[in-house]
Amino acid sequence: MKFSPLLEDLINALKELPGIGPRSAQRIAMSMMKGDRAIAKNLSRAIDSATKNLKFCTCCHNYSEKDVCDICGSVKRQAKGVICVVENPADVLAIEQTNEYGGIYFVLHGKLSPLDGIGPKELKLDELEKLLKSGDYSEIILATSPTVEGDATAHYIGHLAKHANVKATRIARGIPIGSDIDNVDGSTLMRSLNGRMPL
Numbered sequence: 555m556k557f558s559p560l561l562e563d564l565i566n567a568l569k570e571l572p573g574i575g576p577r578s579a580q581r582i583a584m585s586m587m588k589g590d591r592a593i594a595k596n597l598s599r600a601i602d603s604a605t606k607n608l609k610f611c612t613c614c615h616n617y618s619e620k621d622v623c624d625i626c627g628s629v630k631r632q633a634k635g636v637i638c639v640v641e642n643p644a645d646v647l648a649i650e651q652t653n654e655y656g657g658i659y660f661v662l663h664g665k666l667s668p669l670d671g672i673g674p675k676e677l678k679l680d681e682l683e684k685l686l687k688s689g690d691y692s693e694i695i696l697a698t699s700p701t702v703e704g705d706a707t708a709h710y711i712g713h714l715a716k717h718a719n720v721k722a723t724r725i726a727r728g729i730p731i732g733s734d735i736d737n738v739d740g741s742t743l744m745r746s747l748n749g750r751m752p753l
């Protein structure tokens with residue numbers, strides 16, 4: 555027996571989501587089509603709006619509804635002259651929650667991984683280099699994960715900073731090797747940020 559093509563379509567679309575297998579996709583699809591379908595309609599509206607209106611900040615590349623996000627647009631934050639490089643938007647949130655950091659960010663949306671075809675171009679490091687060379691920043695904090703790729707990424711950016719005469723520091727202390735920044739508790743992250751070391 556087959557489901558209706560429309561239901562089949564929905565199940566197939568859900569299966570594409572990370573962490574959702576065929577059975578979960580089926581269960582979610584069934585549950586969404588029950589009753590007044592309010593949850594499904596709400597989800598559809600949110601996806602539609604986000605895909606149409608969410609863009610990347612032209613300065614830090616974090617998700618933003620505006621060309622320049624609130625953090626990059628803040629005169630006070632720009633005046634600190636510090637850029638914190640993170641792998642993912644979730645890391646920005648984790649660092650913001652410590653209330654310890656007053657500069658701007660640069661979101662890589664990944665880390666250098668030549669085997670997966672992720673090089674400097676994919677991480678838009680040429681744009682980071684432009685920021686470093688602008689003369690507006692005196693320090694770059696490398697808050698990439700303490701993994702092999704995270705360390706390689708930090709070192710690569712460290713070289714760019716050196717060429718641009720910007721001090722590069724690395725957070726690491728207290729963060730378990732191999733873990734993601736956004737999985738680290740706030741106080742550990744705070745200590746790690748405050749105890750950053752020259753690269």
Ligand SMILES: [Zn+2]
Nearest residue numbers: 611614623626
């Ligand atoms: Zn921004």
